[in-house]
Amino acid sequence: MKKISYKEQPVEEYIIREEPYYVPVKDEVEIFTAAYENNLPVNLKGPTGCGKTRFMEYMAYKLECPIITIACHEDLTASDLIGRFLIKGESTEWNDGPLTKAVRNGAICYLDEFVEARMDTRVVIHPLTDDRRVMPIDKLGIILHAPPEFMLTISYNPGYQSVLKDLKQSTRQRFVAIDFDYPPADIEYEIVAHESGIDMEDARTLVEIGQKIRNFKQHGLEEGVSTRLLIYAGMLMRSGIDQKEACRAAMIKPITDDYELQKSIDEIIAAIVE
Numbered sequence: 001m002k003k004i005s006y007k008e009q010p011v012e013e014y015i016i017r018e019e020p021y022y023v024p025v026k027d028e029v030e031i032f033t034a035a036y037e038n039n040l041p042v043n044l045k046g047p048t049g050c051g052k053t054r055f056m057e058y059m060a061y062k063l064e065c066p067i068i069t070i071a072c073h074e075d076l077t078a079s080d081l082i083g084r085f086l087i088k089g090e091s092t093e094w095n096d097g098p099l100t101k102a103v104r105n106g107a108i109c110y111l112d113e114f115v116e117a118r119m120d121t122r123v124v125i126h127p128l129t130d131d132r133r134v135m136p137i138d139k140l141g142i143i144l145h146a147p148p149e150f151m152l153t154i155s156y157n158p159g160y161q162s163v164l165k166d167l168k169q170s171t172r173q174r175f176v177a178i179d180f181d182y183p184p185a186d187i188e189y190e191i192v193a194h195e196s197g198i199d200m201e202d203a204r205t206l207v208e209i210g211q212k213i214r215n216f217k218q219h220g221l222e223e224g225v226s227t228r229l230l231i232y233a234g235m236l237m238r239s240g241i242d243q244k245e246a247c248r249a250a251m252i253k254p255i256t257d258d259y260e261l262q263k264s265i266d267e268i269i270a271a272i273v274e
């Protein structure tokens with residue numbers, strides 16, 4: 001009979017040792033902390049690049065808990081999350097997947113863009129997200145009980161959802177939900193200045209342009225420009241790129257291929273930046 005071994009997988013590398021820069025926007029820190037204290041899973045809802053991942057890193061640091069992040073995609077299988085056997089010479093070794101690793105070690109597991117995962121993969125989290133907080137591993141014939149430190153979090157962007165990629169109510173209703181959006185202007189320019197290294201005045205202009213671009217959502221733009229892209233524009237400026245060009249490269253071209261829309265947005269930028 002083949003020998004089966006289990007490889008210990010420490011989570012030291014998932015500990016965040018320096019406080020991430022995060023500016024709270026509403027009561028998200030308090031709600032998340034209360035959810036953590038009550039062993040409740042959390043769903044972060046919001047558009048791309050608005051601070052969800054940064055918030056998770058900040059909370060993991062504050063709660064002194066390792067965080068294992070998984071970027072979900074349509075090829076992600078249940079085994080990718082749970083783990084699999086690997087043949088090592090004469091023996092077979094069990095390798096924990098990232099979700100199992102988080103359960104065993106009492107870490108926060110963050111499933112980014114959860115709706116991108118296939119339906120059969122999504123249901124794997126169900127027993128972990130109700131009061132059972134267990135994870136059956138059929139291939140090992142065991143059931144893991146999550147320690148109190150373990151927390152499951154997911155993120156999803158409601159703006160992208162189609163009927164095929166929506167969360168079933170039976171999944172949705174297992175999570176406390178926190179809404180995220182682009183930060184209000186006075187917080188966003190502080191973030192842009194801090195992250196890109198440009199001065200407040202320039203950051204203020206970028207945020208003003210960003211807000212105008214976001215209004216184009218009513219005129220065919222699929223998604224507004226993210227805080228992440230405003231920061232990119234600031235970084236290009238800090239490296240000596242002219243403000244208009246930085247806005248074109250980091251804020252207009254990435255968000256749409258529609259030439260007419262690009263031209264309209266360009267006119268708005270020209271009116272703000274002399």
Ligand SMILES: Nc1ncnc2c1ncn2[C@@H]1O[C@H](COP(=O)(O)OP(=O)(O)OP(=O)(O)O)[C@@H](O)[C@H]1O
Pocket residue numbers: 021022023024025046047048049050051052053054055112155183191195227228231
């Ligand atoms: N409240 C905030 N405090 C500090 N930085 C922020 C905040 N909001 C956004 N940022 C900045 O915006 C960048 C993009 O945010 P982040 O990567 O967290 O987006 P996200 O919402 O996780 O996006 P995605 O859904 O695409 O993964 C961060 O790297 C950070 O620099």
